[in-house]
Amino acid sequence: MVGRIKKFFEESRQEFRHVNWPTRSEAMRLTTVVIALSVALAVFLGAFDYFFSFLLRVFLLKA
Numbered sequence: 001m002v003g004r005i006k007k008f009f010e011e012s013r014q015e016f017r018h019v020n021w022p023t024r025s026e027a028m029r030l031t032t033v034v035i036a037l038s039v040a041l042a043v044f045l046g047a048f049d050y051f052f053s054f055l056l057r058v059f060l061l062k063a
Helices: 002-018 024-059
Strands: none
Touching: none
């Protein structure tokens, strides 16, 4: 069992050497893109939520 665990970690280490890691600037740029898209989607969904809540208040909750 110990040999299998050791082999797993050795193979994992070898695979990590093959990974094409992004540069710092690439990572920063892609992180900025993800954050910007997340904020844009949140605003978009929030606007639709507000709009449909408004419609519900106007048409269903008339008193």
